[in-house]
Amino acid sequence: MALSTEQPPAATALRPFHIEVPQEEIDEMRRRVQAVRWPDAETVSDRSQGVQLAKLRPLVERWGDGYDWRACEAKLNALPQFITEIDGLDIQFAHIRSPHEDALPLLMTHGWPGSILELLKVVDPLTNPTAHGGAAEDAFHLVLPTLPGYGFSAKPTATGWNPARTASAFDALMGRLGYEHYVSQGGDWGAIISEVLALQAPAGLLGIHINMPGTVPPEVLRHVRNFDPAPSELSEREKEAYDRLVHFYRDGYGYAAMMNQSPQTIAYALADSPVAMAAYYYDKFAEWTDSGGEPEKVLTPDEMLDAISLYWLTNTGDSSSRLYWEGTQAGGGPFDAFDIPELPVAVTVFPAEIYRAPRSWGERAFGNLVHWNEVDRGGHFAAWEQPELFAEEVRAGFAPMRHREETSA
Amino acid sequence: MSTVARTNTAAAVRPFSFEARDEDLEDLRRRIRAMRWPEAETVPDDSQGVRLAPLQALAEHWATEYDWRACEARLNALPQFMTEIDGLDIHFIHVRSEHEDALPLVIAHGWPGSILEQVKLIEGLVDPTAHGGSAADAFHVVIPSMPGYGFSGKPASTGWGPERMARAWAELMERLGYARYVAQGGDWGAFVVDQMGLQAPEGLLAIHTNMPATVPAEVDQALQAGKPAPPGLAPDEQRAYAQLERTFKQVGYALYMAARPQTLYGIADSPVGLAAWLIDHNDADGQPAAAVTAAMERTSSTTGELTRDEILDNITLYWLTNTGVSSSRLYWEYKGGFFNAKGVTVPVAVTVFPSEQYQAPRSWTEAAYPGLIYYHAVDKGGHFAAWEQPNLFVAELRAAFESVR
Numbered sequence: 001m002a003l004s005t006e007q008p009p010a011a012t013a014l015r016p017f018h019i020e021v022p023q024e025e026i027d028e029m030r031r032r033v034q035a036v037r038w039p040d041a042e043t044v045s046d047r048s049q050g051v052q053l054a055k056l057r058p059l060v061e062r063w064g065d066g067y068d069w070r071a072c073e074a075k076l077n078a079l080p081q082f083i084t085e086i087d088g089l090d091i092q093f094a095h096i097r098s099p100h101e102d103a104l105p106l107l108m109t110h111g112w113p114g115s116i117l118e119l120l121k122v123v124d125p126l127t128n129p130t131a132h133g134g135a136a137e138d139a140f141h142l143v144l145p146t147l148p149g150y151g152f153s154a155k156p157t158a159t160g161w162n163p164a165r166t167a168s169a170f171d172a173l174m175g176r177l178g179y180e181h182y183v184s185q186g187g188d189w190g191a192i193i194s195e196v197l198a199l200q201a202p203a204g205l206l207g208i209h210i211n212m213p214g215t216v217p218p219e220v221l222r223h224v225r226n227f228d229p230a231p232s233e234l235s236e237r238e239k240e241a242y243d244r245l246v247h248f249y250r251d252g253y254g255y256a257a258m259m260n261q262s263p264q265t266i267a268y269a270l271a272d273s274p275v276a277m278a279a280y281y282y283d284k285f286a287e288w289t290d291s292g293g294e295p296e297k298v299l300t301p302d303e304m305l306d307a308i309s310l311y312w313l314t315n316t317g318d319s320s321s322r323l324y325w326e327g328t329q330a331g332g333g334p335f336d337a338f339d340i341p342e343l344p345v346a347v348t349v350f351p352a353e354i355y356r357a358p359r360s361w362g363e364r365a366f367g368n369l370v371h372w373n374e375v376d377r378g379g380h381f382a383a384w385e386q387p388e389l390f391a392e393e394v395r396a397g398f399a400p401m402r403h404r405e406e407t408s409a
Numbered sequence: 410m411s412t413v414a415r416t417n418t419a420a421a422v423r424p425f426s427f428e429a430r431d432e433d434l435e436d437l438r439r440r441i442r443a444m445r446w447p448e449a450e451t452v453p454d455d456s457q458g459v460r461l462a463p464l465q466a467l468a469e470h471w472a473t474e475y476d477w478r479a480c481e482a483r484l485n486a487l488p489q490f491m492t493e494i495d496g497l498d499i500h501f502i503h504v505r506s507e508h509e510d511a512l513p514l515v516i517a518h519g520w521p522g523s524i525l526e527q528v529k530l531i532e533g534l535v536d537p538t539a540h541g542g543s544a545a546d547a548f549h550v551v552i553p554s555m556p557g558y559g560f561s562g563k564p565a566s567t568g569w570g571p572e573r574m575a576r577a578w579a580e581l582m583e584r585l586g587y588a589r590y591v592a593q594g595g596d597w598g599a600f601v602v603d604q605m606g607l608q609a610p611e612g613l614l615a616i617h618t619n620m621p622a623t624v625p626a627e628v629d630q631a632l633q634a635g636k637p638a639p640p641g642l643a644p645d646e647q648r649a650y651a652q653l654e655r656t657f658k659q660v661g662y663a664l665y666m667a668a669r670p671q672t673l674y675g676i677a678d679s680p681v682g683l684a685a686w687l688i689d690h691n692d693a694d695g696q697p698a699a700a701v702t703a704a705m706e707r708t709s710s711t712t713g714e715l716t717r718d719e720i721l722d723n724i725t726l727y728w729l730t731n732t733g734v735s736s737s738r739l740y741w742e743y744k745g746g747f748f749n750a751k752g753v754t755v756p757v758a759v760t761v762f763p764s765e766q767y768q769a770p771r772s773w774t775e776a777a778y779p780g781l782i783y784y785h786a787v788d789k790g791g792h793f794a795a796w797e798q799p800n801l802f803v804a805e806l807r808a809a810f811e812s813v814r
Contacts, residue, residue, distance in 0.1 A: 049738065257664040258661040268686075270447070
């Protein structure tokens with residue numbers, strides 16, 4: 001920064017970023033939360049019609065009285081955050097360098113309805129492993145970007161920000177940060193972006209670790225989408241995955257169908273009603289955490305409210321949903337098998353993930369599968385739910401790729 | 410009307426009128442004015458859903474000049490009643506013709522509709538001699554609100570699908586003293602009248618549907634599996650197949666309500682959120698339905714086309730009754746097929762409107778409804794046929810039921 005201070009930094013410079021939401025926006029959020037008009041209760045005694053009124057009310061009451069956004073903001077601001085323009089769009093990210101200089105650079109990408117908040121609990125274990133039961137050679141330099149249209153990244157105003165473009169942008173980000181070699185990790189959309197990145201195979205990418213792998217063979221997927229009974233040639237383990245996929249596509253796919261097709265239609269309620277957002281996202285916390293439908297067992301109310309408030313305060317219900325529409329234009333579904341023949345792939349299968357991928361499918365999809373572990377706890381939001389286990393898996397998953405870094409460097 | 414005398418039982422038929430509270434109307438306007446908008450869609454067309462600019466224009470009108478009291482007055486000018494059927498309060502309009510031997514007709518609305526879709530039919534049906542018909546065309550008209558819709562009660566437990574509604578509408582007609590009657594429906598109302606046809610209650614003479622379920626089993630299977638059209642289809646069948654393929658790509662809203670009706674808290678809390686949700690519904694010419702998109706910009710009409718105030722009347726009815734979620738639950742309740750032939754054997758009349766989800770070919774219609782008494786493909790009108798083309802719709806009902814009088 002030796003240049004004249006008169007000169008504004010170029011858009012593509014790395015600009016330090018700090019969050020401070022205006023107080024009136026926090027007050028307005030609370031006012032709207034308190035003014036909610038409720039529908040009547042569901043007509044069932046379970047969550048088969050969606051988020052139960054009696055589950056949502058206490059969360060919303062806490063939101064309107066007692067919840068403190070500033071505490072969440074302080075947690076984010078405790079990290080080194082930056083913003084930089086890539087491919088015409090401002091991308092916000094946290095960048096936490098390990099004290100171990102030769103740590104492995106790691107790009108970690110969140111998904112929907114997520115944010116970098118769900119990755120915060122693994123920052124210290126990954127960057128500072130010696131303080132968390134690991135060795136110095138387990139260390140990572142961590143880069144946590146926010147997806148376009150999410151959180152404090154800018155919102156695309158034109159089409160085209162599909163997973164492939166985002167993957168390219170994140171590769172550019174790693175290059176801009178000076179990392180010649182790096183690895184990529186993700187769940188949900190972050191998994192898809194990591195897989196797409198692996199297909200693009202940029203020179204710096206050593207390999208990926210994913211916790212929502214795309215492994216479902218096309219012929220199996222056709223049966224799933226037709227709600228057929230499990231084909232008889234499947235193994236017991238594959239049948240279990242098959243049944244979960246059928247459940248997802250038959251009973252749990254409405255949200256995706258709607259965002260694939262009409263993200264703008266749902267946008268109005270999500271922009272206007274904080275409770276709309278709370279319900280829409282809590283639905284997924286309940287459905288996808290390893291909690292038997294009770295996310296309160298694995299996440300605190302304030303953790304959930306932090307995640308929801310981040311969407312509310314950035315008014316990104318619309319722009320985040322559009323990633324589904326973009327993904328649909330690009331083609332393919334969330335669990336379709338990727339064909340990644342050579343690049344090293346590590347997979348951790350968490351038991352409450354939307355489907356529990358069987359190794360047999362993983363081996364077909366990923367030609368160079370260096371790590372496959374089926375762990376005993378955790379769900380779709382694995383880093384958020386089980387940060388210690390998640391960090392152990394990330395270390396183990398990438399251990400074989402560190403060797404490659406040395407030989408290729 | 411001897412049944413009106415039974416005032417002391419749940420089955421009594423009680424007069425009904427509705428007057429919104431001033432504070433509810435003020436709260437509605439306040440919420441619309443306080444709308445926090447999302448950014449605009451990133452496309453120059455409807456392909457991402459309900460567009461920002463036309464919805465903003467509609468909301469501006471809704472919060473300022475729009476007058477619910479005018480809609481309310483039109484409704485309250487009609488004889489409306491409430492009666493408990495199968496444990497639930499059912500609201501309905503009941504207008505008797507002056508022609509005593511008129512044919513009793515129950516009309517079933519759908520989603521995202523209401524009794525407001527059918528109000529424009531009433532005059533032409535009950536008073537044909539003043540509306541281009543003869544005394545022999547007259548109907549006594551009964552228009553119930555579905556459970557969970559409008560002023561009807563909201564079910565507090567499961568089970569109110571089309572089958573149960575069909576039984577309830579038959580019970581309603583019997584309770585009104587109609588020993589013989591016909592039934593008409595579109596959208597969910599079409600499912601209800603198909604179920605009435607399957608149940609074939611003693612008094613039911615025939616049904617008329619404007620969203621017929623005619624798709625042959627093997628064609629339906631190909632559609633569900635996302636396969637190309639089976640070989641050997643005639644040109645009008647191929648056209649129907651292509652239309653159904655398109656429709657099944659436009660039913661995100663239906664899949665959502667089938668999976669998670671209760672998660673739609675936003676449409677109880679945000680009037681504009683509710684408006685967008687209700688406007689999203691497609692017809693063959695677009696999603697949102699081309700007829701509705703056009704209506705959003707039509708301030709008045711002398712020839713019966715939908716206007717923006719009619720769109721807002723319907724949305725405001727959902728808002729004031731807080732029935733966004735309870736109405737959605739019908740999608741959760743129903744587990745059956747959509748356009749597949751259901752095996753109805755009673756006399757059936759069908760009008761095919763060109764902008765309906767699909768134009769049912771005569772061949773499929775004859776096979777699906779062996780008791781077909783009337784089939785007519787008209788040249789205008791769509792999914793909301795009664796609302797869009799009330800005069801044509803009245804003419805169709807007269808012609809459709811002529812043979813069963």
